[in-house]
Amino acid sequence: MDVTEMKNTVREFILAEFLPGESSANLKDDTPLRTSGVLDSMATLKLVSFVEDKFGIEVEAHEAGVENFDRISDIAALIERKKGA
Amino acid sequence: MSQQPVNSLVDYLEASAARFPGRPAVVGPDERTLSYSELNVGADRLAAFLARRGVKPGDRVGLLLPKSIEAVAAVWSIMKARAAYVPIDWKSPAARARSILTDCDTRAVFVDFSVLETAAGCEPARDTLIVLNAPDGAELPANTVRWEEAAAAPATAPLAGRDRGELAYILYTSGSTGVPKGVMLSHANALSFVDWCSDEFHPHEDDRFSNHAPFHFDLSVLDLYVPVKHGASVHLIDDETGKSPKHLAAFIERRKITIWYSTPSILHLLASLGNLRQGDFSSLRIVLFAGEVFPVKHLRELKSIWSWPVYYNLYGPTETNVCSFARIPDGIPEDRTEPYPIGWTCSHCRPIVLDAGQKPVAAGEEGMLYIAGESVFQGYWNRPEQQAAAFLTIEGERWYCTGDVVVEDPECGYIYVGRRDRMVKRRGFRIELDEIECALYRHPRVREAAVVASTTGGEVRIAAYLSADAEPPPGVLEMKMFCGKNLPSYMNPDVFTFLDALPRTSTNKVDYRGLAQRLQSAAARTA
Numbered sequence: 148m149d150v151t152e153m154k155n156t157v158r159e160f161i162l163a164e165f166l167p168g169e170s171s172a173n174l175k176d177d178t179p180l181r182t183s184g185v186l187d188s189m190a191t192l193k194l195v196s197f198v199e200d201k202f203g204i205e206v207e208a209h210e211a212g213v214e215n216f217d218r219i220s221d222i223a224a225l226i227e228r229k230k231g232a
Numbered sequence: 233m234s235q236q237p238v239n240s241l242v243d244y245l246e247a248s249a250a251r252f253p254g255r256p257a258v259v260g261p262d263e264r265t266l267s268y269s270e271l272n273v274g275a276d277r278l279a280a281f282l283a284r285r286g287v288k289p290g291d292r293v294g295l296l297l298p299k300s301i302e303a304v305a306a307v308w309s310i311m312k313a314r315a316a317y318v319p320i321d322w323k324s325p326a327a328r329a330r331s332i333l334t335d336c337d338t339r340a341v342f343v344d345f346s347v348l349e350t351a352a353g354c355e356p357a358r359d360t361l362i363v364l365n366a367p368d369g370a371e372l373p374a375n376t377v378r379w380e381e382a383a384a385a386p387a388t389a390p391l392a393g394r395d396r397g398e399l400a401y402i403l404y405t406s407g408s409t410g411v412p413k414g415v416m417l418s419h420a421n422a423l424s425f426v427d428w429c430s431d432e433f434h435p436h437e438d439d440r441f442s443n444h445a446p447f448h449f450d451l452s453v454l455d456l457y458v459p460v461k462h463g464a465s466v467h468l469i470d471d472e473t474g475k476s477p478k479h480l481a482a483f484i485e486r487r488k489i490t491i492w493y494s495t496p497s498i499l500h501l502l503a504s505l506g507n508l509r510q511g512d513f514s515s516l517r518i519v520l521f522a523g524e525v526f527p528v529k530h531l532r533e534l535k536s537i538w539s540w541p542v543y544y545n546l547y548g549p550t551e552t553n554v555c556s557f558a559r560i561p562d563g564i565p566e567d568r569t570e571p572y573p574i575g576w577t578c579s580h581c582r583p584i585v586l587d588a589g590q591k592p593v594a595a596g597e598e599g600m601l602y603i604a605g606e607s608v609f610q611g612y613w614n615r616p617e618q619q620a621a622a623f624l625t626i627e628g629e630r631w632y633c634t635g636d637v638v639v640e641d642p643e644c645g646y647i648y649v650g651r652r653d654r655m656v657k658r659r660g661f662r663i664e665l666d667e668i669e670c671a672l673y674r675h676p677r678v679r680e681a682a683v684v685a686s687t688t689g690g691e692v693r694i695a696a697y698l699s700a701d702a703e704p705p706p707g708v709l710e711m712k713m714f715c716g717k718n719l720p721s722y723m724n725p726d727v728f729t730f731l732d733a734l735p736r737t738s739t740n741k742v743d744y745r746g747l748a749q750r751l752q753s754a755a756a757r758t759a
Contacts, residue, residue: 167727169708178709184325184716184724185709188475189497189659195476196505208472208479 153202153223160197161219165190176220181213191216198222204229240394240419241426242311244461245272252437252463259487260301261470268463271305274383278309278362281377281385285360287339289314289391292402294333294341294359295447296322296351299468302364302379303447306342307456311419314391315339316399318414319447323471324720326350328412332404333359336414336613342379345370352376396420402613403450403550405662406723408654410670414613415550422453424580424606425553429458431579432557433491433518437463440487440515444469444480444494449660450550451522454493474498481506481513488515492541495660496526500690503534513538522546522554523660525571525648527690532564547574547648550662551609551622551632555581558645574638575645581605583646584631585638590624595640598649602631656685658692661722668696668725671718675711677701680734683725684748688755695727695751697734705730727751 148156158174165186166174180186186194195211198204204226206215215225238244248257249272257271266274287293293310295317297303310317318336320329322344329350333341340360343351351361352373363372364379372378400419407413429435441459443466445451459466467487473479480502484492499521502508519534519541526545535543543560558575577583585599586592593599602624609632611619623630635653638646654665665683672681680699685692700706706714708728715724735743 165726166708166712168729173707173709183713184719184721185712187721187724188471192475192477192501208476211476212472 150223150227153226154219156201157194157198157219157222160201161186161194164193174219176223177218179217180219181217186216194222198226202226202230238423239396240311240314240398241400241422241457241460242308242390242394244426244457245275245308246390248460248463249273255437255463256465257460258301258304259465259467261299261468261473264301266301266305271301271308273387274305275308275312276387276390277385278305278382279312279391280388281362281382282309282313282315282340282360283388283391284385285340287313287315287360289393289398291315291339292318292336294336294338294343294351295319296329296341296343296347297364298322298344299443299446299470300364301468303342304456304466304468305383306362307447311400312390314394314398316416317401318404319401319452320404321446321448321720322347325717326353327718328720330354332412332414335411336402348372348376394419396423399610403448405550406655406664406667407618408664408666409618410667412667413615413618416610416613417553418610421553421607421609422457425453425578426457426461428554428578428580428607429454430461433458433520435459435462435464435491439464439490441466441491442469442484442487442489442493443467444474444492444498445660446471449523450553451493451495451660453553454520475501477501477504477506481508481511484516485511485513490515491518491520492516493520493522495523496521496530496690497524497659499526499534500530503530503537508537514540516541519543520546522548524657525690528564528568528571530690531560531572532566532568535560535564545572545574547646548603548607549632549634549636552581552603552605552607552634554578555603555605555607555634556583556646571648573641573644573647577603577646578607580607585640585646586624595642598637598639600652601634601636601638601646603634604629604631608632656692656694658685658694658722661720663694663723665694668694668715668719668723671715671723672696672698672711674718675706675714677706680742682734682742682744682747684744684751686748686751686755693727693751693755694723694725695729695747695754696725697747697750698728698730699733700730727754 249268253269256265257268259265341351342362345366361376362382402414404412443455545558546554548555556574556577584602637649668683669681679701682697711728737743
């Protein structure tokens with residue numbers, strides 16, 4: 148899966164789970180999710196679980212913060228780093 | 233325990249510092265530890281600093297800090313200065329945090345550098361700000377002091393004149409008028425609860441308590457003060473670990489936690505996603521939960537894995553702290569579906585159940601639960617009308633109206649039925665749906681707003697139904713972000729639906745019942 152596909156997979160999950168009714172065009176790669184209040188702690192937990200299952204990676208507690216889970220582009224970068232490691 | 237009269241929570245800290253100076257009092261998320269002696273001396277120094285900066289008995293001091301041993305030292309220092317601490321979610325929207333600091337007129341604020349702007353932006357700016365985690369060389373505003381400087385202040389003799397009636401802390405909860413309201417609790421209120429916990433749970437100095445709840449949530453009162461009375465330790469859980477079931481499980485195992493306390497939501501997450509069958513949790517002896525109903529199938533699942541601890545359901549609004557409790561029996565029958573009762577009132581509280589005409593009801597009949605006793609709060613800060621409405625005076629005694637409808641079962645105590653107002657609880661946090669509506673109305677393009685909640689499988693979902701001033705209406709993402717700026721995260725609605733106009737009843741009121749049914753059927757379709 149290339150980076151664009153990764154981002155779209157994450158995007159579709161976020162839209163279906165947390166933003167029902169929003170169009171995918173409005174959820175950009177750099178839309179802030181945690182810092183803007185779109186995702187709360189429970190939503191982030193669901194997102195982390197989804198990313199772990201879907202991409203077969205382990206996310207440590209300190210990696211589930213704003214640095215890696217605020218924007219779709221950050222999430223994709225984390226997945227890439229983890230897959231490459 | 234000392235035979236001196238106990239006038240303040242601080243007396244328990246000082247007694248334990250004398251009796252167990254070297255024992256660990258608080259262990260931070262990063263495993264840094266303060267012994268009883270270190271915690272006591274550190275709090276003395278900070279208290280002396282606060283006093284020199286003009287903090288007087290009866291003043292309020294804000295806390296905008298992440299979970300840390302420093303935050304605990306700050307809490308104790310404020311109480312040693314005979315002031316009340318006002319803990320605020322350090323990640324809450326800046327406007328909401330500022331409204332709380334302004335409302336209770338803080339004299340000083342302990343603040344993390346990452347959110348310094350939240351406290352520094354208050355008008356008028358006259359508080360002393362004590363900043364934790366400021367990087368070397370960072371430029372700080374004029375009225376600001378680094379933590380290191382405050383913590384190095386020479387300690388002075390502890391302030392005399394402690395009084396049980398003085399405020400220990402003010403906890404802000406969701407308010408139905410659209411602004412949070414401050415629940416004022418005195419040392420006597422907290423001490424009566426701490427002493428009841430001692431009698432009921434028999435903690436000892438080898439106990440290791442968890443602290444999952446943030447300090448602005450009343451569950452933290454047990455975690456912070458019950459261990460101190462007994463020379464036990466409290467282990468702080470930070471935000472990131474606190475919401476990750478597998479890391480939380482590893483934390484409980486590594487720290488050998490003996491007494492756990494959290495909302496049922498967190499215990500359910502642990503049971504379903506924490507791989508609890510893998511680890512060694514044999515140190516756990518008591519599991520306490522409070523803040524919301526624990527769906528029985530989730531409780532059964534947890535008890536099938538952790539079968540050995542004793543489980544208690546604790547119940548009580550912030551205004552009374554815990555006022556009733558029920559011990560969960562060992563075996564939960566497979567066919568049981570109704571939640572466990574909230575049980576009988578604690579020894580420091582007295583209950584009455586009244587009907588709408590304020591007449592006592594018989595066992596088996598529904599009525600509103602009222603509580604009197606030493607744990608009942610002092611009032612709402614600066615809200616005389618809401619305060620007057622919260623109490624019923626019977627023969628000169630104040631009874632707090634919990635707003636909770638209960639039925640007394642002579643066998644097992646009170647059974648929680650529900651509420652007659654528009655307050656819901658999500659993950660233990662109180663939410664006035666009116667406060668969400670007030671926030672939505674602040675959006676420039678929202679014409680009408682109505683918020684309803686539904687519970688499916690133990691999970692509370694909040695839906696906002698809206699109409700807009702002009703087409704097209706704002707998008708879901710825009711509304712979610714707008715609420716993110718104006719409300720704490722647990723109050724942000726899950727669903728935003730724009731309608732041409734809100735449905736109305738025959739008397740032209742918003743048809744909340746119809747909207748609730750609409751939400752329920754939408755939830756049923758997606759379940």
